[in-house]
Amino acid sequence: MRLTISIITVCFNSAKTIEETLQSVIAQDYSNIEYIVVDGGSTDETLAILQRYRQHIHTLISEPDEGIYAAMNKGIKLAKGDIVGLIHSDDYYAHPQVISRVANVFQDAQVQACYGDLIYFSTHSPHQVVRYWRSSAFKTGLFSKGWCPPHPTFFVRREVYERLGGFDCHYRMGNDVELMMRFLEKHRISSIYLPEVLVKMRLGGVSNRHVKNIIEQNRNILLAAKRLALPISVWKFVLYKLFNRLSQFMTKSGGIDPYVK
Secondary structure (H helix, E strand, O other): OOOOEEEEEEEOOOOOOHHHHHHHHHOOOOOOEEEEEEEOOOOOOHHHHHHHOHHHOOEEEEOOOOOHHHHHHHHHHHOOOOEEEEOOOOEEEOOOOHHHHHHHHOOOOOOOEEEEEEEEEEOOEEEEEEEEEOOOOOOOOHHHHOOOOOHHHOEEEHHHHHHHOOOOOOOOOOHHHHHHHHHHHHOOOOEEEEEEEEEEEEOOOHHHHOHHHHHHHHHHHHHHHHHOOOOOOHHHHHHHHHHHHHHHHHOOHHHEOOOOO
16 A cells, blocks of 8 residues: 655745755655645745746745644644654755655554664764664553654654644644654554654754753643543653763764764
8 A cells, every 4th residue: 555645844934954855855765755834924035936836835834823733733734644754954864765664664554653873963964873763662651761763764653643632732842742742652554663863853953052041841741641531640750861871972883973974
């Protein structure tokens, strides 16, 4: 069965980075892709760049929105594919076979989600790995230890979104972790871990840019766990997360990007 994969990119004033994102989607060797771009009303050259690639974009909307997660929800509602994935406007797929490998996993009708690994690279040295986010197969209780999959690698069947909802915009940060925690930990959807790098991300996203943002993000995750009635120890969560984060910076796969473009 040839599945349709809907890929959503949300952007706002992303002229410096979005072309690489677009090119990485277009370069995929899997042909049955529905590409959706949701722009928040950019005032820089983002729309001009998008127009240059318009023939590869199935749905393009540009209008003010209420933030990145509201925009993602908008894209999810527009999606018509069997599987939905999100790639941000400053990230790109690690190689042209990413979507093919994801689609192959979903040939098993019992699989409801899949995810893989992610590497962070320096903006000034795109082939130098700064942080290697190696995930693992999900086990009950992992979220209480600060674990979560890298969200840009997280692909989900559309029917799961229809049944369990999209991003909870109650929070300003940590909404992606809340969604994955709700899907995997609360509702126990079936998932597969692909042990390979699927996405490359620039270091310095909004949630990791300042200590204040990191604190707010983790506070929101703890509040979300409480709202979902999931048992969690604050101290264990913090300690495990610090350990996991340090190990990601120490594990750099030799410090060289294994998927040099």
